[in-house]
Amino acid sequence: DAKTTQPNSMESNEEEPVHLPCNHSTISGTDYIHWYRQLPSQGPEYVIHGLTSNVNNRMASLAIAEDRKSSTLILHRATLRDAAVYYCILRDFDTGGFKTIFGAGTRLFVKA
Amino acid sequence: DVKVTQSSRYLVKRTGEKVFLECVQDMDHENMFWYRQDPGLGLRLIYFSYDVKMKEKGDIPEGYSVSREKKERFSLILESASTNQTSMYLCASSSPGQMNTEAFFGQGTRLTVV
Numbered sequence: 001d002a003k004t005t006q007p008n009s010m011e012s013n014e015e016e017p018v019h020l021p022c023n024h025s026t027i028s029g030t031d032y033i034h035w036y037r038q039l040p041s042q043g044p045e046y047v048i049h050g051l052t053s054n055v056n057n058r059m060a061s062l063a064i065a066e067d068r069k070s071s072t073l074i075l076h077r078a079t080l081r082d083a084a085v086y087y088c089i090l091r092d093f094d095t096g097g098f099k100t101i102f103g104a105g106t107r108l109f110v111k112a
Numbered sequence: 113d114v115k116v117t118q119s120s121r122y123l124v125k126r127t128g129e130k131v132f133l134e135c136v137q138d139m140d141h142e143n144m145f146w147y148r149q150d151p152g153l154g155l156r157l158i159y160f161s162y163d164v165k166m167k168e169k170g171d172i173p174e175g176y177s178v179s180r181e182k183k184e185r186f187s188l189i190l191e192s193a194s195t196n197q198t199s200m201y202l203c204a205s206s207s208p209g210q211m212n213t214e215a216f217f218g219q220g221t222r223l224t225v226v
Contacts, residue, residue, distance in 0.1 A: 034126060043202050043219050044202070046216070087155070102156075
């Protein structure tokens with residue numbers, strides 16, 4: 001299975017942008033890059049995903065390196081509600097099904 | 113609103129008991145998953161299912177079994193609970209066949225085995 005590497009924790013000030021990095025050097029050509037986040041006492045929730053091109057949605061942006069070996073989740077203006085654990089995940093194409101592999105994630109602290 | 117519902121938020125069981133964790137989704141998803149989450153280890157996949165009556169082992173299936181008799185329901189079974197199975201258990205579901213679909217998670221069941 002493909003693996004991802006993320007920093008254990010990061011800190012940001014409220015209203016400032018946050019860039020959360022993820023390395024996935026063993027990514028294969030058919031792997032999608034997904035990001036989820038987990039708020040305290042809740043199950044993970046979907047944030048964004050992409051394959052090769054950068055992606056934007058109402059929650060965040062995803063910047064994918066040209067060689068696809070790394071990606072960055074961008075929160076444009078961090079709020080206190082964004083304090084969570086963020087998971088970078090690759091969809092590992094084995095039998096054609098969906099299997100999400102979660103690592104330890106990055107715990108984001110947001111200071112007021 | 114889409115929903116994945118786990119039957120209990122908190123559960124306390126004794127060592128050796130048979131434990132059933134139930135998960136129901138209302139999105140008509142083919143794929144369903146069971147994970148456990150432990151501090152410092154992230155989420156680890158226990159079992160998953162792509163269809164009714166189908167199941168496949170994840171990364172840590174030992175000590176667990178699953179049942180998928182109906183499309184909307186995926187049950188995790190601890191045949192004989194042990195203290196090392198004390199953990200947060202998360203159920204998820206997703207649409208079939210596409211790698212670009214998101215997974216929806218339940219709120220989790222915190223199981224304590226004493």
